[in-house]
Amino acid sequence: MVRLLFILTTLAASPVFAASAEDLVKDGLAAEARLETGPALRFFLEADKLKPNDPFILQKIARQYSDSVVDTRNEAEKKRLAQTALDYSLRAVRLDPTNPENVLSVAVSHGKLAVYSDTRTKIQYSRLIKEEAERALALNPNYDWAHHVLGRWHYEVASLGPTTRFFVRLVYGGLPSASNDAAIVHLEKAVALAPQTLAHHLELGFAYLEAGRDGDARAAFERGLAFPSREKHDEDAKARAQRALSRLASAA
Numbered sequence: 298m299v300r301l302l303f304i305l306t307t308l309a310a311s312p313v314f315a316a317s318a319e320d321l322v323k324d325g326l327a328a329e330a331r332l333e334t335g336p337a338l339r340f341f342l343e344a345d346k347l348k349p350n351d352p353f354i355l356q357k358i359a360r361q362y363s364d365s366v367v368d369t370r371n372e373a374e375k376k377r378l379a380q381t382a383l384d385y386s387l388r389a390v391r392l393d394p395t396n397p398e399n400v401l402s403v404a405v406s407h408g409k410l411a412v413y414s415d416t417r418t419k420i421q422y423s424r425l426i427k428e429e430a431e432r433a434l435a436l437n438p439n440y441d442w443a444h445h446v447l448g449r450w451h452y453e454v455a456s457l458g459p460t461t462r463f464f465v466r467l468v469y470g471g472l473p474s475a476s477n478d479a480a481i482v483h484l485e486k487a488v489a490l491a492p493q494t495l496a497h498h499l500e501l502g503f504a505y506l507e508a509g510r511d512g513d514a515r516a517a518f519e520r521g522l523a524f525p526s527r528e529k530h531d532e533d534a535k536a537r538a539q540r541a542l543s544r545l546a547s548a549a
Contacts, residue, residue: 318348325357332529334364352393356402359385363409364529376413382406397436401443404429408446420465420472426450427473441490445497448483451475452504477508495524495531499538511545518542 325340338361344354362382366375383406390399404426411422427450433443454475457465465471484501491497498521505514518538526532 318344318351318354321347322354322357329357329361334361334368334529337361338365350388350392352389352396352399355385355389355392356396356399359383359389359402359406363406366409367529367533372413376410379406379410379413383410395436397433397440397443400429400436401433401440401446404433404446420470423450423454423472439490441487441494441497444483444487444490445500448480448487448504449500451480451483452477452500452507455480456507477504480504481508493524495521495526496528496534497521498524499534502538503541506541506545511548515542515545 321340321344325337325344328334328337328340338358341354341357341361345351345358348354359382362378362385366378366382369375369378383403386399386402386406390396390403393399407422407425407429411419411426414422427447430443430447430450433440434447437443452475454472455477457472481501481504484497484504487494487497488501498517502514502517502521505511505517518541522535522538522542526535
């Protein structure tokens with residue numbers, strides 16, 4: 298009897314026992330908010346079976362696969378998850394190309410997959426990230442995460458040394474122009490639009506750091522670190538900011 302109750306309880310908690318795709322999406326969103334990526338993915342995959350080709354569900358599946366990359370140390374598995382995230386993102390944006398979140402999801406997926414790609418593909422994806430983030434902003438100029446992605450793209454590309462940029466231009470045709478000033482403009486806008494999002498503050502800190510504005514960088518890091526972690530990558534972002542703060546303290 299105890300074993301039967303255990304089995305019934307387990308089954309009742311399974312996504313397949315949800316009443317509808319809408320229920321499954323609701324459960325998936327709740328799991329996502331708790332940072333429970335695995336359960337959230339299972340809920341959204343089941344919802345996709347009941348309601349196929351729904352761009353919102355596909356985008357949510359893409360996000361879970363993307364977030365799952367941090368949950369494994371296996372490089373091949375990381376690449377597979379990132380590629381799967383990109384595949385679902387592309388499906389979502391084909392179905393609803395005017396949704397800025399779908400468009401930015403493609404940019405984020407390209408960025409995630411680029412980490413595990415060869416140099417030529419990295420350069421290709423870097424161009425796409427900028428194009429897709431700009432396209433998302435054209436659809437919604439007040440989309441804070443599009444400003445965030447574009448700001449981060451600018452300071453990371455601007456930080457490439459002259460030798461690296463020469464090599465990239467010579468062999469791969471170069472990258473679009475980037476600047477720390479543009480990075481700061483976009484990230485300050487992201488902070489203004491969503492001041493409670495800690496990642497915006499922390500990335501602004503890195504943009505300030507690249508621009509040589511150490512005092513502003515320290516203040517931005519401290520603001521971001523004061524917020525509780527709410528997103529899957531917040532703890533990693535905090536760790537990067539803490540290391541940067543330590544280096545600033547050592548150099549003082």
